[in-house]
Amino acid sequence: MRTWFFLLFAVLFIGCQPDEENVNSIKLAHSLGVNHPVHEAMVHMADLVAEKSKGKLKIEIYPSSQLGSEKQSLELLQIGSLGMTKVSAAVMENFSPDLKVLGYPYLFQDDEHRFKVYDGDIGKKLLSGSEQFWLKGLTYFDAGNRSFYTKDTSIDRPQDLEGLKIRVMQSPTAIEMVKSFGGSPTPISWGELYTSLQQGVVDGAENNLPSFYTSKHYEVCKYFSKNEHSSIPDILVIGTLTWNRLSSQEKYWLMEAVEEATVLQRKLWESAEEEALTEIEKAGVQVSYPDKELFENKAKTMLRSLKEENRHLYELVQEIKNIQ
Structure with missing residues (x-):
């Protein structure tokens, strides 16, 4: 009786696991350490993606420049060898010239003004401007002053x-x-x-x-x-080759997780600045x-x-x- 019970449990447990062949995995590389608020927000994003997709979509994170510099990561995105990365807008300006504007000194009046730009029409237009270079900006993470x-x-x-x-x-x-x-x-x-x-x-x-x-x-x-x-904000970027391979449902799961992670990251950033000082x-x-x-x-x-x-x-x- 006990043997039958464990066999039944094993069958049900295995049946509840996502079929590895049907799991879509995206590699995300960045240069920051694991204690950085941006990394913590991206870990939260990866957890949300797994939760929302019930394990069908997965994000694997490689921090601390394990897969190369920011510039190298962007180049890997362009050819589809890497799925996502986090880079500074200052590095992205080499691939999307209009982003150069975000690097100009004393551009913003205060934090409120800054977030209005990031989340408004100008910010969205700047994110989409890199798509012609096979790079799709998904969101801005706060990188303070x-x-x-x-x-x-x-x-x-x-x-x-x-x-x-x-x-x-x-x-x-x-x-x-x-x-x-x-x-x-x-x-x-x-x-x-x-x-x-x-x-x-x-x-x-x-x-x-x-x-x-x-x-x-x-x-x-x-x-x-x-x-x-x-x-200068950080930008979460996905290669257009990777983005175009995602189904409509996968894109929905990912973008929901990105939005939630962005809100969290900005809260984490406030605490991180106080702690760092x-x-x-x-x-x-x-x-x-x-x-x-x-x-x-x-x-x-x-x-x-x-x-x-x-x-x-x-x-x-x-x-x-x-x-x-």
Whole structure:
């Protein structure tokens, strides 16, 4: 009797499991650590997808640059070797030029203004603009405000950047911005930055507080200057080859999960910023609050140049600034 019971249980249990041959699995790679709020939100998204699809659709996450840099991940998406990734909008601008606008310094009035842009018509149009490059933007994850951090000196004025090599992303806009402040921009991939700081390849970098903390860059850099020069979001991207292979039902499951994960991520981000500030100060990092107007005035040269060189982007900047 007992043997029959266990055989019946085994048959029912196996019958309830999704047929592995019918499971559609999407690989998602990104460069952040597992304690980062963006990674946590994507894990939640993967759990939701599995739940909504009853195991028929699965997202496998590969963090910490396991499958390559952000640029390499985008290239893999384009040929269908990778399904999804999370990249900074600054890296995406190399594939979708209009996204360059989100990297302009002091573009947003405050966080409320920023989210209005991300979630409004302009934000949606910018996401869809990359589809001609076989990349489909799904949502914006909050990446807060970016500031400078350095090994040996506090950046309290733009002049303090003179003679310093500052790591930037592979972004023409970021390179131009650091030059406008007087620094020497040095593009380095995120995965190589800790070692580059240790070895003196660069004197500092620029990023948001949670990334500075979770990457442990505070172990090397003891000065964090909250000048908050730019607010560049992260973008969740799926390759159009992968997207087009999904059924209508699978797309529905995925987008529902993306929307819920976006809401969660923005809440996680608030907590992460507070925690990061507290923890880096405990670790002996000197946090300063420069006069932002000094940096903003320097950055105006970029806008003047843009007006002459790219009227379309200049008008897009103005349109964003005028959103109430």
